[in-house]
Amino acid sequence: MTELHLPVSLNRTIELLAPSIEGKEHPVVVDGTLGLAGHSLALLERFPHLTIIGIDRDSEAIEHASKRLSSYSSRVRIYHDTYDNLRGILGNFGTEYVDGILLDLGVSSLQLDSDDRGFSYSRESALDMRMNRSRGLTAAEVLATYSESDLSRILREFGEERFAKKIAQAIVAERELSPITSSNRLVELIKQVIPAPARRLGGNPAKRTFQALRIEVNGELSILERALPIALERLAVGGRMVVLSFQSLEDKIVKRAFVEATAKRTPRGLPVDLPGMESKFALVFNGSEKASESEILINPRATSVRIRAIERVAA
Ligand SMILES: C[S@@+](CC[C@H](N)C(=O)[O-])C[C@H]1O[C@@H](n2cnc3c(N)ncnc32)[C@H](O)[C@@H]1O
Incomplete structure:
Protein backbone atom coordinates (compact mmCIF):
# COMPACT_ATOMS: atom_id res chain seq x y z
CA MET A 1 0.00 0.00 0.00
CA THR A 2 2.64 2.48 1.11
CA GLU A 3 4.78 1.75 -1.94
CA VAL A 8 0.38 14.58 -5.43
CA SER A 9 2.55 17.39 -6.85
CA LEU A 10 5.43 16.38 -4.62
CA ASN A 11 8.21 18.24 -6.44
CA ARG A 12 6.18 21.43 -6.74
CA THR A 13 5.22 21.26 -3.06
CA ILE A 14 8.87 20.91 -2.03
CA GLU A 15 9.87 23.74 -4.37
CA LEU A 16 7.20 26.01 -2.90
CA LEU A 17 8.15 25.26 0.71
CA ALA A 18 11.94 25.33 0.13
CA PRO A 19 12.47 29.10 0.52
CA SER A 20 10.82 29.00 3.95
CA ILE A 21 13.08 26.13 5.09
CA GLU A 22 16.47 26.85 3.53
CA GLY A 23 18.65 29.25 5.43
CA LYS A 24 16.83 28.68 8.75
CA GLU A 25 18.76 27.07 11.58
CA HIS A 26 15.95 24.92 13.02
CA PRO A 27 13.06 25.04 10.56
CA VAL A 28 9.75 23.45 11.50
CA VAL A 29 7.05 22.50 9.00
CA PRO A 48 18.45 17.34 6.86
CA HIS A 49 17.85 20.04 9.49
CA LEU A 50 14.05 20.09 9.17
CA THR A 51 11.61 19.02 11.89
CA ILE A 52 8.10 17.93 10.89
CA ILE A 53 4.99 18.18 13.02
CA GLY A 54 2.65 15.64 11.43
CA ILE A 55 -1.09 15.67 12.10
CA ASP A 56 -3.77 13.23 11.01
CA ARG A 57 -7.22 12.43 12.37
CA ASP A 58 -7.05 8.85 11.11
CA SER A 59 -5.35 6.42 13.49
CA GLU A 60 -4.55 3.99 10.66
CA ILE A 78 3.11 13.06 15.23
CA TYR A 79 -0.30 14.07 16.57
CA ASN A 85 -6.31 22.27 16.65
CA LEU A 86 -3.00 23.80 15.57
CA ARG A 87 -2.81 26.16 18.55
CA GLY A 88 -3.05 23.26 21.02
CA ILE A 89 -0.60 21.15 19.02
CA LEU A 90 2.00 23.93 18.75
CA GLY A 91 1.57 24.62 22.47
CA ASN A 92 2.28 20.96 23.18
CA PHE A 93 5.26 20.96 20.80
CA GLY A 94 6.59 24.13 22.43
CA THR A 95 6.64 26.70 19.64
CA GLU A 96 4.49 29.63 18.65
CA TYR A 97 5.43 30.01 14.97
CA VAL A 98 6.39 27.57 12.23
CA ASP A 99 8.18 28.00 8.90
CA GLY A 100 5.86 26.02 6.70
CA ILE A 101 2.40 24.48 6.69
CA LEU A 102 1.15 21.91 4.20
CA LEU A 103 -2.44 20.77 3.74
CA ASP A 104 -3.00 18.00 1.18
CA LEU A 105 -6.75 17.81 1.53
CA GLY A 118 -16.84 3.05 2.61
CA PHE A 119 -15.08 6.00 0.92
CA SER A 120 -15.11 4.51 -2.55
CA TYR A 121 -18.14 4.14 -4.83
CA SER A 122 -16.26 1.58 -6.86
CA ARG A 123 -15.79 -1.08 -4.19
CA GLU A 124 -18.27 -2.86 -1.95
CA SER A 125 -17.93 -1.78 1.66
CA ALA A 126 -19.87 -0.81 4.76
CA LEU A 127 -20.76 2.90 4.55
CA ASP A 128 -18.60 4.30 7.33
CA MET A 129 -16.58 7.21 5.79
CA ARG A 130 -15.34 8.51 9.14
CA MET A 131 -11.67 9.51 8.95
CA ASN A 132 -11.55 9.16 12.73
CA ARG A 133 -13.46 5.95 13.39
CA SER A 134 -13.88 6.67 17.07
CA ARG A 135 -16.01 9.78 16.54
CA GLY A 136 -19.26 10.95 15.03
CA LEU A 137 -21.93 9.48 12.78
CA THR A 138 -21.07 7.05 9.99
CA ALA A 139 -22.37 7.69 6.47
CA ALA A 140 -24.89 4.85 7.00
CA GLU A 141 -26.16 6.63 10.14
CA VAL A 142 -26.47 9.90 8.21
CA LEU A 143 -28.50 8.08 5.55
CA ALA A 144 -30.67 6.45 8.22
CA THR A 145 -31.37 9.49 10.41
CA TYR A 146 -31.27 12.75 8.40
CA SER A 147 -34.51 14.24 7.16
CA GLU A 148 -35.18 14.26 3.44
CA SER A 149 -34.58 18.01 3.29
CA ASP A 150 -31.25 17.75 5.14
CA LEU A 151 -30.11 14.94 2.84
CA SER A 152 -31.13 17.00 -0.16
CA ARG A 153 -29.28 20.04 1.22
CA ILE A 154 -25.98 18.22 1.82
CA LEU A 155 -26.10 16.53 -1.59
CA ARG A 156 -26.71 19.91 -3.23
CA GLU A 157 -24.22 21.93 -1.15
CA PHE A 158 -21.40 19.43 -0.64
CA GLY A 159 -21.85 17.34 -3.79
CA GLU A 160 -23.10 20.07 -6.15
CA GLU A 161 -25.56 17.34 -7.22
CA ARG A 162 -28.29 18.46 -9.66
CA PHE A 163 -30.51 15.54 -8.69
CA ALA A 164 -30.12 16.08 -4.94
CA LYS A 165 -33.87 16.20 -4.27
CA LYS A 166 -34.60 13.03 -6.25
CA ILE A 167 -31.75 11.12 -4.62
CA ALA A 168 -32.83 12.26 -1.13
CA GLN A 169 -36.42 11.13 -1.86
CA ALA A 170 -35.15 7.75 -3.05
CA ILE A 171 -32.95 7.31 0.05
CA VAL A 172 -35.89 8.03 2.36
CA ALA A 173 -38.15 5.61 0.47
CA GLU A 174 -35.47 2.91 0.35
CA ARG A 175 -34.57 3.13 4.05
CA GLU A 176 -38.20 2.36 4.90
CA LEU A 177 -37.57 -1.09 3.42
CA SER A 178 -34.22 -1.67 5.16
CA PRO A 179 -31.26 0.47 6.27
CA ILE A 180 -28.82 1.50 3.50
CA THR A 181 -25.52 0.28 4.88
CA SER A 182 -23.46 -0.78 1.88
CA SER A 183 -21.75 1.25 -0.84
CA ASN A 184 -23.04 -0.97 -3.68
CA ARG A 185 -26.65 -0.54 -2.55
CA LEU A 186 -26.27 3.25 -2.46
CA VAL A 187 -24.60 3.28 -5.89
CA GLU A 188 -27.43 1.15 -7.36
CA LEU A 189 -30.03 3.45 -5.87
CA ILE A 190 -28.35 6.55 -7.34
CA LYS A 191 -28.10 4.90 -10.77
CA GLN A 192 -31.84 4.19 -10.70
CA VAL A 193 -32.66 7.80 -9.83
CA ILE A 194 -30.40 9.73 -12.19
CA PRO A 195 -31.89 9.95 -15.69
CA ALA A 196 -30.01 7.94 -18.35
CA PRO A 197 -28.74 10.93 -20.41
CA ALA A 198 -27.22 12.53 -17.26
CA ARG A 199 -25.76 9.17 -16.21
CA ARG A 200 -23.73 9.02 -19.40
CA LEU A 201 -22.00 12.34 -18.61
CA GLY A 202 -19.56 13.35 -15.90
CA GLY A 203 -18.13 10.05 -14.68
CA ASN A 204 -19.67 7.78 -12.07
CA PRO A 205 -23.11 9.13 -11.08
CA ALA A 206 -22.44 8.23 -7.43
CA LYS A 207 -19.31 10.38 -7.23
CA ARG A 208 -21.06 13.55 -6.06
CA THR A 209 -23.21 11.79 -3.46
CA PHE A 210 -20.16 10.03 -2.00
CA GLN A 211 -18.27 13.33 -1.88
CA ALA A 212 -21.18 15.03 -0.12
CA LEU A 213 -21.54 12.28 2.48
CA ARG A 214 -17.81 12.25 3.18
CA ILE A 215 -17.71 16.02 3.66
CA GLU A 220 -14.42 18.80 6.22
CA LEU A 221 -15.35 22.27 5.01
CA ARG A 226 -11.83 27.43 10.88
CA ALA A 227 -8.25 26.24 10.44
CA LEU A 228 -6.98 28.61 7.74
CA PRO A 229 -6.86 31.83 9.81
CA ILE A 230 -5.31 29.92 12.71
CA ALA A 231 -2.65 28.45 10.41
CA LEU A 232 -1.84 31.84 8.88
CA GLU A 233 -1.53 33.45 12.32
CA ARG A 234 1.08 30.80 13.23
CA LEU A 235 3.34 31.27 10.19
CA ALA A 236 6.69 32.89 10.97
CA VAL A 237 7.81 35.81 8.80
CA GLY A 238 9.17 34.25 5.60
CA GLY A 239 7.05 31.15 6.29
CA ARG A 240 4.85 29.65 3.60
CA MET A 241 1.62 27.71 3.52
CA VAL A 242 0.79 25.39 0.62
CA VAL A 243 -2.66 23.88 0.15
CA LEU A 244 -3.60 21.13 -2.31
CA SER A 245 -7.38 21.01 -2.86
CA PHE A 246 -9.23 18.37 -4.83
CA GLN A 247 -12.67 19.84 -5.34
CA SER A 248 -14.00 23.31 -5.99
CA LEU A 249 -15.70 23.76 -2.59
CA GLU A 250 -12.48 23.43 -0.63
CA ASP A 251 -10.49 25.41 -3.20
CA LYS A 252 -13.00 28.28 -2.92
CA ILE A 253 -12.51 28.36 0.86
CA VAL A 254 -8.74 28.47 0.47
CA LYS A 255 -8.95 31.14 -2.22
CA ARG A 256 -11.18 33.33 -0.05
CA ALA A 257 -8.94 32.99 3.02
CA PHE A 258 -5.81 33.81 1.01
CA VAL A 259 -7.44 36.79 -0.71
CA GLU A 260 -8.58 38.15 2.66
CA ALA A 261 -5.14 37.62 4.20
CA THR A 262 -3.37 39.44 1.37
CA ALA A 263 -5.82 42.34 1.13
CA LYS A 264 -4.37 45.71 2.08
CA ARG A 265 -5.76 47.05 5.32
CA THR A 266 -5.35 50.70 4.30
CA PRO A 267 -8.82 52.23 3.91
CA ARG A 268 -9.94 52.44 0.27
CA GLY A 269 -9.34 55.73 -1.46
CA LEU A 270 -6.04 56.57 0.25
CA PRO A 271 -3.25 56.93 -2.34
CA VAL A 272 -0.54 55.34 -0.15
CA ASP A 273 -0.45 52.49 2.36
CA LEU A 274 -0.55 53.79 5.91
CA PRO A 275 2.36 52.54 8.02
CA GLY A 276 1.39 49.32 9.76
CA MET A 277 -1.60 48.83 7.45
CA GLU A 278 0.24 46.87 4.74
CA SER A 279 -0.78 43.27 4.33
CA LYS A 280 1.21 40.72 6.34
CA PHE A 281 0.84 38.12 3.58
CA ALA A 282 1.58 37.85 -0.14
CA LEU A 283 0.53 35.21 -2.64
CA VAL A 284 3.48 33.17 -3.89
CA PHE A 285 1.77 33.14 -7.31
CA ASN A 286 -1.56 34.46 -8.50
CA GLY A 287 -4.52 32.12 -8.55
CA SER A 288 -4.10 28.37 -8.45
CA GLU A 289 -1.87 25.92 -10.28
CA LYS A 290 -2.79 22.53 -11.73
CA ALA A 291 -0.65 19.42 -11.95
CA SER A 292 1.33 19.00 -15.15
CA GLU A 293 0.04 16.69 -17.91
CA SER A 294 3.01 14.40 -17.31
CA GLU A 295 2.19 14.07 -13.60
CA ILE A 296 -1.48 13.33 -14.36
CA LEU A 297 -0.39 10.53 -16.71
CA ILE A 298 1.45 8.70 -13.95
CA ASN A 299 -0.82 9.74 -11.07
CA PRO A 300 -4.51 10.21 -12.04
CA ARG A 301 -5.28 11.49 -8.52
CA ALA A 302 -3.44 14.67 -9.54
CA THR A 303 -6.08 15.43 -12.21
CA SER A 304 -8.23 17.57 -9.96
CA VAL A 305 -5.57 19.15 -7.74
CA ARG A 306 -5.48 22.93 -7.35
CA ILE A 307 -2.41 24.27 -5.60
CA ARG A 308 -2.34 27.59 -3.74
CA ALA A 309 0.53 29.10 -1.78
CA ILE A 310 0.91 32.11 0.48
CA GLU A 311 3.87 33.67 2.34
CA ARG A 312 4.01 35.73 5.51
CA VAL A 313 5.94 38.85 4.60
CA ALA A 314 5.60 40.92 7.80
CA ALA A 315 5.14 40.35 11.52
C1 LIG B 1 -4.65 13.15 0.78
S1 LIG B 1 -4.21 12.46 2.30
C2 LIG B 1 -2.61 13.07 2.61
C3 LIG B 1 -1.54 12.30 1.91
C4 LIG B 1 -0.13 12.69 2.31
N1 LIG B 1 0.19 14.04 1.92
C5 LIG B 1 0.88 11.73 1.74
O1 LIG B 1 1.74 12.14 0.95
O2 LIG B 1 0.82 10.55 2.11
C6 LIG B 1 -5.16 13.37 3.45
C7 LIG B 1 -5.02 12.92 4.87
O3 LIG B 1 -5.49 13.97 5.68
C8 LIG B 1 -6.23 13.46 6.74
N2 LIG B 1 -7.18 14.51 7.13
C9 LIG B 1 -8.24 14.97 6.42
N3 LIG B 1 -8.84 15.95 7.08
C10 LIG B 1 -8.12 16.14 8.22
C11 LIG B 1 -8.23 17.04 9.31
N4 LIG B 1 -9.20 17.95 9.36
N5 LIG B 1 -7.31 16.98 10.29
C12 LIG B 1 -6.30 16.06 10.24
N6 LIG B 1 -6.16 15.17 9.24
C13 LIG B 1 -7.05 15.22 8.24
C14 LIG B 1 -6.88 12.21 6.20
O4 LIG B 1 -7.17 11.32 7.26
C15 LIG B 1 -5.82 11.68 5.26
O5 LIG B 1 -5.00 10.75 5.89
Whole structure:
Protein backbone atom coordinates (compact mmCIF):
# COMPACT_ATOMS: atom_id res chain seq x y z
CA MET A 1 0.00 0.00 0.00
CA THR A 2 2.64 2.48 1.11
CA GLU A 3 4.78 1.75 -1.94
CA LEU A 4 1.84 2.27 -4.32
CA HIS A 5 1.01 5.71 -3.01
CA LEU A 6 2.33 8.62 -5.06
CA PRO A 7 2.10 11.97 -3.27
CA VAL A 8 0.38 14.58 -5.43
CA SER A 9 2.55 17.39 -6.85
CA LEU A 10 5.43 16.38 -4.62
CA ASN A 11 8.21 18.24 -6.44
CA ARG A 12 6.18 21.43 -6.74
CA THR A 13 5.22 21.26 -3.06
CA ILE A 14 8.87 20.91 -2.03
CA GLU A 15 9.87 23.74 -4.37
CA LEU A 16 7.20 26.01 -2.90
CA LEU A 17 8.15 25.26 0.71
CA ALA A 18 11.94 25.33 0.13
CA PRO A 19 12.47 29.10 0.52
CA SER A 20 10.82 29.00 3.95
CA ILE A 21 13.08 26.13 5.09
CA GLU A 22 16.47 26.85 3.53
CA GLY A 23 18.65 29.25 5.43
CA LYS A 24 16.83 28.68 8.75
CA GLU A 25 18.76 27.07 11.58
CA HIS A 26 15.95 24.92 13.02
CA PRO A 27 13.06 25.04 10.56
CA VAL A 28 9.75 23.45 11.50
CA VAL A 29 7.05 22.50 9.00
CA VAL A 30 3.54 21.33 9.91
CA ASP A 31 2.11 18.60 7.71
CA GLY A 32 -1.53 18.98 8.71
CA THR A 33 -2.67 16.00 6.63
CA LEU A 34 0.10 13.48 7.20
CA GLY A 35 -1.65 10.52 5.51
CA LEU A 36 0.95 7.99 4.42
CA ALA A 37 3.62 10.65 4.98
CA GLY A 38 4.71 10.82 1.33
CA HIS A 39 5.23 14.58 1.40
CA SER A 40 6.76 14.56 4.89
CA LEU A 41 9.21 11.80 4.06
CA ALA A 42 10.44 13.65 0.98
CA LEU A 43 10.80 16.90 2.94
CA LEU A 44 12.78 15.17 5.70
CA GLU A 45 15.05 13.54 3.12
CA ARG A 46 15.61 16.77 1.25
CA PHE A 47 16.20 19.05 4.26
CA PRO A 48 18.45 17.34 6.86
CA HIS A 49 17.85 20.04 9.49
CA LEU A 50 14.05 20.09 9.17
CA THR A 51 11.61 19.02 11.89
CA ILE A 52 8.10 17.93 10.89
CA ILE A 53 4.99 18.18 13.02
CA GLY A 54 2.65 15.64 11.43
CA ILE A 55 -1.09 15.67 12.10
CA ASP A 56 -3.77 13.23 11.01
CA ARG A 57 -7.22 12.43 12.37
CA ASP A 58 -7.05 8.85 11.11
CA SER A 59 -5.35 6.42 13.49
CA GLU A 60 -4.55 3.99 10.66
CA ALA A 61 -2.75 6.77 8.79
CA ILE A 62 -0.87 7.64 11.98
CA GLU A 63 0.23 4.02 12.32
CA HIS A 64 1.46 3.79 8.71
CA ALA A 65 3.13 7.20 8.80
CA SER A 66 4.89 6.47 12.10
CA LYS A 67 6.41 3.30 10.65
CA ARG A 68 7.37 5.01 7.44
CA LEU A 69 9.06 7.89 9.25
CA SER A 70 10.68 5.76 11.96
CA SER A 71 14.22 6.40 10.76
CA TYR A 72 13.59 10.14 11.19
CA SER A 73 11.92 9.87 14.59
CA SER A 74 14.22 12.47 16.19
CA ARG A 75 12.94 15.06 13.69
CA VAL A 76 9.27 14.11 13.68
CA ARG A 77 6.41 14.64 16.13
CA ILE A 78 3.11 13.06 15.23
CA TYR A 79 -0.30 14.07 16.57
CA HIS A 80 -3.56 12.16 16.21
CA ASP A 81 -5.79 15.21 15.90
CA THR A 82 -7.49 17.51 13.40
CA TYR A 83 -5.40 20.29 11.90
CA ASP A 84 -7.72 23.03 13.18
CA ASN A 85 -6.31 22.27 16.65
CA LEU A 86 -3.00 23.80 15.57
CA ARG A 87 -2.81 26.16 18.55
CA GLY A 88 -3.05 23.26 21.02
CA ILE A 89 -0.60 21.15 19.02
CA LEU A 90 2.00 23.93 18.75
CA GLY A 91 1.57 24.62 22.47
CA ASN A 92 2.28 20.96 23.18
CA PHE A 93 5.26 20.96 20.80
CA GLY A 94 6.59 24.13 22.43
CA THR A 95 6.64 26.70 19.64
CA GLU A 96 4.49 29.63 18.65
CA TYR A 97 5.43 30.01 14.97
CA VAL A 98 6.39 27.57 12.23
CA ASP A 99 8.18 28.00 8.90
CA GLY A 100 5.86 26.02 6.70
CA ILE A 101 2.40 24.48 6.69
CA LEU A 102 1.15 21.91 4.20
CA LEU A 103 -2.44 20.77 3.74
CA ASP A 104 -3.00 18.00 1.18
CA LEU A 105 -6.75 17.81 1.53
CA GLY A 106 -9.14 14.98 0.92
CA VAL A 107 -8.88 11.24 1.30
CA SER A 108 -5.71 9.17 1.28
CA SER A 109 -5.23 6.11 -0.90
CA LEU A 110 -5.19 4.13 2.35
CA GLN A 111 -8.76 5.28 3.05
CA LEU A 112 -9.97 5.06 -0.54
CA ASP A 113 -8.57 1.60 -1.23
CA SER A 114 -9.77 0.09 2.03
CA ASP A 115 -12.48 -2.59 1.93
CA ASP A 116 -14.20 -1.59 5.14
CA ARG A 117 -14.23 2.21 5.22
CA GLY A 118 -16.84 3.05 2.61
CA PHE A 119 -15.08 6.00 0.92
CA SER A 120 -15.11 4.51 -2.55
CA TYR A 121 -18.14 4.14 -4.83
CA SER A 122 -16.26 1.58 -6.86
CA ARG A 123 -15.79 -1.08 -4.19
CA GLU A 124 -18.27 -2.86 -1.95
CA SER A 125 -17.93 -1.78 1.66
CA ALA A 126 -19.87 -0.81 4.76
CA LEU A 127 -20.76 2.90 4.55
CA ASP A 128 -18.60 4.30 7.33
CA MET A 129 -16.58 7.21 5.79
CA ARG A 130 -15.34 8.51 9.14
CA MET A 131 -11.67 9.51 8.95
CA ASN A 132 -11.55 9.16 12.73
CA ARG A 133 -13.46 5.95 13.39
CA SER A 134 -13.88 6.67 17.07
CA ARG A 135 -16.01 9.78 16.54
CA GLY A 136 -19.26 10.95 15.03
CA LEU A 137 -21.93 9.48 12.78
CA THR A 138 -21.07 7.05 9.99
CA ALA A 139 -22.37 7.69 6.47
CA ALA A 140 -24.89 4.85 7.00
CA GLU A 141 -26.16 6.63 10.14
CA VAL A 142 -26.47 9.90 8.21
CA LEU A 143 -28.50 8.08 5.55
CA ALA A 144 -30.67 6.45 8.22
CA THR A 145 -31.37 9.49 10.41
CA TYR A 146 -31.27 12.75 8.40
CA SER A 147 -34.51 14.24 7.16
CA GLU A 148 -35.18 14.26 3.44
CA SER A 149 -34.58 18.01 3.29
CA ASP A 150 -31.25 17.75 5.14
CA LEU A 151 -30.11 14.94 2.84
CA SER A 152 -31.13 17.00 -0.16
CA ARG A 153 -29.28 20.04 1.22
CA ILE A 154 -25.98 18.22 1.82
CA LEU A 155 -26.10 16.53 -1.59
CA ARG A 156 -26.71 19.91 -3.23
CA GLU A 157 -24.22 21.93 -1.15
CA PHE A 158 -21.40 19.43 -0.64
CA GLY A 159 -21.85 17.34 -3.79
CA GLU A 160 -23.10 20.07 -6.15
CA GLU A 161 -25.56 17.34 -7.22
CA ARG A 162 -28.29 18.46 -9.66
CA PHE A 163 -30.51 15.54 -8.69
CA ALA A 164 -30.12 16.08 -4.94
CA LYS A 165 -33.87 16.20 -4.27
CA LYS A 166 -34.60 13.03 -6.25
CA ILE A 167 -31.75 11.12 -4.62
CA ALA A 168 -32.83 12.26 -1.13
CA GLN A 169 -36.42 11.13 -1.86
CA ALA A 170 -35.15 7.75 -3.05
CA ILE A 171 -32.95 7.31 0.05
CA VAL A 172 -35.89 8.03 2.36
CA ALA A 173 -38.15 5.61 0.47
CA GLU A 174 -35.47 2.91 0.35
CA ARG A 175 -34.57 3.13 4.05
CA GLU A 176 -38.20 2.36 4.90
CA LEU A 177 -37.57 -1.09 3.42
CA SER A 178 -34.22 -1.67 5.16
CA PRO A 179 -31.26 0.47 6.27
CA ILE A 180 -28.82 1.50 3.50
CA THR A 181 -25.52 0.28 4.88
CA SER A 182 -23.46 -0.78 1.88
CA SER A 183 -21.75 1.25 -0.84
CA ASN A 184 -23.04 -0.97 -3.68
CA ARG A 185 -26.65 -0.54 -2.55
CA LEU A 186 -26.27 3.25 -2.46
CA VAL A 187 -24.60 3.28 -5.89
CA GLU A 188 -27.43 1.15 -7.36
CA LEU A 189 -30.03 3.45 -5.87
CA ILE A 190 -28.35 6.55 -7.34
CA LYS A 191 -28.10 4.90 -10.77
CA GLN A 192 -31.84 4.19 -10.70
CA VAL A 193 -32.66 7.80 -9.83
CA ILE A 194 -30.40 9.73 -12.19
CA PRO A 195 -31.89 9.95 -15.69
CA ALA A 196 -30.01 7.94 -18.35
CA PRO A 197 -28.74 10.93 -20.41
CA ALA A 198 -27.22 12.53 -17.26
CA ARG A 199 -25.76 9.17 -16.21
CA ARG A 200 -23.73 9.02 -19.40
CA LEU A 201 -22.00 12.34 -18.61
CA GLY A 202 -19.56 13.35 -15.90
CA GLY A 203 -18.13 10.05 -14.68
CA ASN A 204 -19.67 7.78 -12.07
CA PRO A 205 -23.11 9.13 -11.08
CA ALA A 206 -22.44 8.23 -7.43
CA LYS A 207 -19.31 10.38 -7.23
CA ARG A 208 -21.06 13.55 -6.06
CA THR A 209 -23.21 11.79 -3.46
CA PHE A 210 -20.16 10.03 -2.00
CA GLN A 211 -18.27 13.33 -1.88
CA ALA A 212 -21.18 15.03 -0.12
CA LEU A 213 -21.54 12.28 2.48
CA ARG A 214 -17.81 12.25 3.18
CA ILE A 215 -17.71 16.02 3.66
CA GLU A 216 -20.73 15.90 5.98
CA VAL A 217 -19.50 12.92 8.02
CA ASN A 218 -16.09 14.55 8.59
CA GLY A 219 -17.14 18.20 8.78
CA GLU A 220 -14.42 18.80 6.22
CA LEU A 221 -15.35 22.27 5.01
CA SER A 222 -16.08 23.77 8.41
CA ILE A 223 -12.77 22.47 9.77
CA LEU A 224 -10.91 23.93 6.80
CA GLU A 225 -12.63 27.29 7.17
CA ARG A 226 -11.83 27.43 10.88
CA ALA A 227 -8.25 26.24 10.44
CA LEU A 228 -6.98 28.61 7.74
CA PRO A 229 -6.86 31.83 9.81
CA ILE A 230 -5.31 29.92 12.71
CA ALA A 231 -2.65 28.45 10.41
CA LEU A 232 -1.84 31.84 8.88
CA GLU A 233 -1.53 33.45 12.32
CA ARG A 234 1.08 30.80 13.23
CA LEU A 235 3.34 31.27 10.19
CA ALA A 236 6.69 32.89 10.97
CA VAL A 237 7.81 35.81 8.80
CA GLY A 238 9.17 34.25 5.60
CA GLY A 239 7.05 31.15 6.29
CA ARG A 240 4.85 29.65 3.60
CA MET A 241 1.62 27.71 3.52
CA VAL A 242 0.79 25.39 0.62
CA VAL A 243 -2.66 23.88 0.15
CA LEU A 244 -3.60 21.13 -2.31
CA SER A 245 -7.38 21.01 -2.86
CA PHE A 246 -9.23 18.37 -4.83
CA GLN A 247 -12.67 19.84 -5.34
CA SER A 248 -14.00 23.31 -5.99
CA LEU A 249 -15.70 23.76 -2.59
CA GLU A 250 -12.48 23.43 -0.63
CA ASP A 251 -10.49 25.41 -3.20
CA LYS A 252 -13.00 28.28 -2.92
CA ILE A 253 -12.51 28.36 0.86
CA VAL A 254 -8.74 28.47 0.47
CA LYS A 255 -8.95 31.14 -2.22
CA ARG A 256 -11.18 33.33 -0.05
CA ALA A 257 -8.94 32.99 3.02
CA PHE A 258 -5.81 33.81 1.01
CA VAL A 259 -7.44 36.79 -0.71
CA GLU A 260 -8.58 38.15 2.66
CA ALA A 261 -5.14 37.62 4.20
CA THR A 262 -3.37 39.44 1.37
CA ALA A 263 -5.82 42.34 1.13
CA LYS A 264 -4.37 45.71 2.08
CA ARG A 265 -5.76 47.05 5.32
CA THR A 266 -5.35 50.70 4.30
CA PRO A 267 -8.82 52.23 3.91
CA ARG A 268 -9.94 52.44 0.27
CA GLY A 269 -9.34 55.73 -1.46
CA LEU A 270 -6.04 56.57 0.25
CA PRO A 271 -3.25 56.93 -2.34
CA VAL A 272 -0.54 55.34 -0.15
CA ASP A 273 -0.45 52.49 2.36
CA LEU A 274 -0.55 53.79 5.91
CA PRO A 275 2.36 52.54 8.02
CA GLY A 276 1.39 49.32 9.76
CA MET A 277 -1.60 48.83 7.45
CA GLU A 278 0.24 46.87 4.74
CA SER A 279 -0.78 43.27 4.33
CA LYS A 280 1.21 40.72 6.34
CA PHE A 281 0.84 38.12 3.58
CA ALA A 282 1.58 37.85 -0.14
CA LEU A 283 0.53 35.21 -2.64
CA VAL A 284 3.48 33.17 -3.89
CA PHE A 285 1.77 33.14 -7.31
CA ASN A 286 -1.56 34.46 -8.50
CA GLY A 287 -4.52 32.12 -8.55
CA SER A 288 -4.10 28.37 -8.45
CA GLU A 289 -1.87 25.92 -10.28
CA LYS A 290 -2.79 22.53 -11.73
CA ALA A 291 -0.65 19.42 -11.95
CA SER A 292 1.33 19.00 -15.15
CA GLU A 293 0.04 16.69 -17.91
CA SER A 294 3.01 14.40 -17.31
CA GLU A 295 2.19 14.07 -13.60
CA ILE A 296 -1.48 13.33 -14.36
CA LEU A 297 -0.39 10.53 -16.71
CA ILE A 298 1.45 8.70 -13.95
CA ASN A 299 -0.82 9.74 -11.07
CA PRO A 300 -4.51 10.21 -12.04
CA ARG A 301 -5.28 11.49 -8.52
CA ALA A 302 -3.44 14.67 -9.54
CA THR A 303 -6.08 15.43 -12.21
CA SER A 304 -8.23 17.57 -9.96
CA VAL A 305 -5.57 19.15 -7.74
CA ARG A 306 -5.48 22.93 -7.35
CA ILE A 307 -2.41 24.27 -5.60
CA ARG A 308 -2.34 27.59 -3.74
CA ALA A 309 0.53 29.10 -1.78
CA ILE A 310 0.91 32.11 0.48
CA GLU A 311 3.87 33.67 2.34
CA ARG A 312 4.01 35.73 5.51
CA VAL A 313 5.94 38.85 4.60
CA ALA A 314 5.60 40.92 7.80
CA ALA A 315 5.14 40.35 11.52
C1 LIG B 1 -4.65 13.15 0.78
S1 LIG B 1 -4.21 12.46 2.30
C2 LIG B 1 -2.61 13.07 2.61
C3 LIG B 1 -1.54 12.30 1.91
C4 LIG B 1 -0.13 12.69 2.31
N1 LIG B 1 0.19 14.04 1.92
C5 LIG B 1 0.88 11.73 1.74
O1 LIG B 1 1.74 12.14 0.95
O2 LIG B 1 0.82 10.55 2.11
C6 LIG B 1 -5.16 13.37 3.45
C7 LIG B 1 -5.02 12.92 4.87
O3 LIG B 1 -5.49 13.97 5.68
C8 LIG B 1 -6.23 13.46 6.74
N2 LIG B 1 -7.18 14.51 7.13
C9 LIG B 1 -8.24 14.97 6.42
N3 LIG B 1 -8.84 15.95 7.08
C10 LIG B 1 -8.12 16.14 8.22
C11 LIG B 1 -8.23 17.04 9.31
N4 LIG B 1 -9.20 17.95 9.36
N5 LIG B 1 -7.31 16.98 10.29
C12 LIG B 1 -6.30 16.06 10.24
N6 LIG B 1 -6.16 15.17 9.24
C13 LIG B 1 -7.05 15.22 8.24
C14 LIG B 1 -6.88 12.21 6.20
O4 LIG B 1 -7.17 11.32 7.26
C15 LIG B 1 -5.82 11.68 5.26
O5 LIG B 1 -5.00 10.75 5.89
